[in-house]
Amino acid sequence: MGEPFPEIKSTHSLVAKHVTEELWDKLNEHRTETSGFSLKQAIACAVDFDNQHCGIYAGDWDSYKDFSEVFDPIIQEYHGIDDDSKHTSDMDVGNLEGNIDEEVPVKSVR
Numbered sequence: 585m586g587e588p589f590p591e592i593k594s595t596h597s598l599v600a601k602h603v604t605e606e607l608w609d610k611l612n613e614h615r616t617e618t619s620g621f622s623l624k625q626a627i628a629c630a631v632d633f634d635n636q637h638c639g640i641y642a643g644d645w646d647s648y649k650d651f652s653e654v655f656d657p658i659i660q661e662y663h664g665i666d667d668d669s670k671h672t673s674d675m676d677v678g679n680l681e682g683n684i685d686e687e688v689p690v691k692s693v694r
Contacts, residue, residue, distance in 0.1 A: 586613040590631045597639035598658045599630035616646035623651055
């Protein structure tokens with residue numbers, strides 16, 4: 585059965601909302617293949633601190649896949665997206681819109 589369901593100090597966090605006892609029981613013994621990362625490690629900040637909004641961190645790429653039942657709803661709620669949302673990339677500079685002055689340096693890109 586693994587470790588007992590943790591007391592999440594950050595009760596207002598997305599972890600507190602989306603990590604149910606049922607999901608915990610299902611996933612808490614699993615470790616990612618890449619680094620052995622666990623759900624316990626992923627939600628440690630929400631368990632340890634009471635000021636977390638999200639309260640979850642991915643330890644490696646596999647975390648998103650292996651713990652998708654936890655990560656997906658948290659990411660969707662945080663970013664305001666749903667299952668139908670798609671990200672499209674267009675790396676063609678010719679398709680950029682706006683008043684871009686190539687003579688002026690870019691101050692910041694985020």
